[in-house]
Amino acid sequence: MSSFQIRVPATSANLGPGFDSIGIALSKHVTMDCEPADEWFFSVPEKDQPYIPSGEENLVHKTALYTANLYRFESLPPHHVEMTNDVPIARGLGSSSTAVVGGIELANHILDLQLSKYEKLKIACEIEGHPDNVAPAIYGGIMVSSYDGDNLDFVRFEKGLDELTWLAVIPDFHLETEKARELLPTEMSYKHAVHASGTANVLVAALAEQNWALAGKMMTRDQWHQPYRKNLITGFDEVETTVLGAGSLGMYISGAGPTMIALFDQLSAQQLDQLTTSLSDYKIEALSVNIQGAETISSHLQAN
Ligand SMILES: Nc1ncnc2c1ncn2[C@@H]1O[C@H](COP(=O)(O)OP(=O)(O)OP(=O)(O)O)[C@@H](O)[C@H]1O
């Protein structure tokens, strides 16, 4: 067995009202260079070492073993995995999904399982519980998905997305998804849920019609999670006012936060510079869509 490389994109979930259902793959990646070894070892960038273990308890390995077990393999031949990570941990850009999807790719390649993207997504949903990050991490583009623990259905959008800039405004603190979910109500009135689902419906229709202005408007009107989470993000209102003032079509909390994403259909280099200066307390990155999703490349292909 020779060496190979796995690349998994960052993802931004929810897009406002598409809670646990909608997500987009973006132009940041985790790269895993894998080669056979005597024991499992994940070589993690220094900045990530406090959060990502280097041994078999690493989420990538746990997921790979879970996948192997599903297909009646008791173990996986050990590998050395050199990770390069451009996706910040616990910031709302789908880092845990890069690990889950990376683990499925790892098992698929080492054991030659020949899994389809749909089979990979089913496994990823069993682990993550909701498809919003893992679906675009596997397929690329925007994925609108529904998973109830058994049935899995989705629609994928990619048309016109390359015209857009997804400006990530990344605060300098971590927010674990588990903690951000504890803030959400356990019940909602029927009337409120109908209103919240109407907003999500219009978002999806706007994405289908490539009506980006309407999509941006719906992103800011979410009722499912943002009203409960935005108070955790000091400066949320100020960031929103700044990006809307600079021509953003709408801003939402990416995944469970704390990153905020502002959608732009036009953003010049000069505007980007101005925003970077005005929002100097944050890391600012102008991202674009990733269309291909996760990829595994064998070493003989890498050399070509
Ligand atoms: N590259 C990686 N390799 C192994 N484990 C990882 C990796 N990246 C993230 N993780 C695991 O995922 C955890 C972070 O998951 P969490 O769901 O809190 O954040 P997130 O996925 O970045 O955010 P969100 O789901 O809101 O987009 C980390 O603490 C770590 O355990």
Ligand SMILES: N[C@@H](CCO)C(=O)O
């Ligand atoms: N839909 C999820 C994304 C993070 O996993 C949430 O907002 O909690």
